[in-house]
Amino acid sequence: MTTLEPDLMAATLQRFGLERDRMRAAVASDAGISATDLDALEHLEADGPLTQRQLGDRLSLTSGAVTMLVDRLEDAGWVRRRPHPSDRRYVLVELSAQAIERTPARLAAYHARIRAIADKVPAAHRDAVRSFLQAAAEAASDAAANMRR
Structure with missing residues (x-):
C-alpha cells in the first residue's frame, strides 16, 4: 500500500459525506422538514425508540x-x-407508522442502490470495509463529543 492510498481513502470518505449531506438536504426540503428534523428521524430509524434526552x-x-x-x-x-x-419517568420517541409509509420514493431508491452497492463488495473484503466505516463513525462521534466540551 502506498502512502497515497490512505489519503485517497480519507478523501473519498469525505466526498461521500459531502454528497450524502447534499442528498439529505434535498430529502429534507422534499419532505418539508428541517435538516435537524431529518437528523432526528434518521437516529430513530437507525436506533429505534429513544428518550428525548438520548435524542437531544x-x-x-x-x-x-x-x-x-x-x-x-x-x-x-x-x-x-x-x-x-x-x-415511567421517561417517554420514548419512535417513528410513526405513517413516517415509515411516507418514505420518499427517491430516498427508498437511494437506500436500495446502497444495498446493491454493498452486495457487490466481495465477501472477503466486507469485514475490512465494515471495520473502516465503524472506525470512521467512532472518530466522528468522538470529535463531536470533544467539540461540545
Whole structure:
C-alpha cells in the first residue's frame, strides 16, 4: 500500500459525506422538514425508540429544543411518544407508522442502490470495509463529543 492510498481513502470518505449531506438536504426540503428534523428521524430509524434526552444528546440540543422538535414532528405525524416500558419517568420517541409509509420514493431508491452497492463488495473484503466505516463513525462521534466540551 502506498502512502497515497490512505489519503485517497480519507478523501473519498469525505466526498461521500459531502454528497450524502447534499442528498439529505434535498430529502429534507422534499419532505418539508428541517435538516435537524431529518437528523432526528434518521437516529430513530437507525436506533429505534429513544428518550428525548438520548435524542437531544445525539443532536446536541437542549431539553427545551428537543421538546419543541419532538412536538413539531409529532404534530406532523412523523413520530409518536409512548411510555417507557420499564421507567415511567421517561417517554420514548419512535417513528410513526405513517413516517415509515411516507418514505420518499427517491430516498427508498437511494437506500436500495446502497444495498446493491454493498452486495457487490466481495465477501472477503466486507469485514475490512465494515471495520473502516465503524472506525470512521467512532472518530466522528468522538470529535463531536470533544467539540461540545
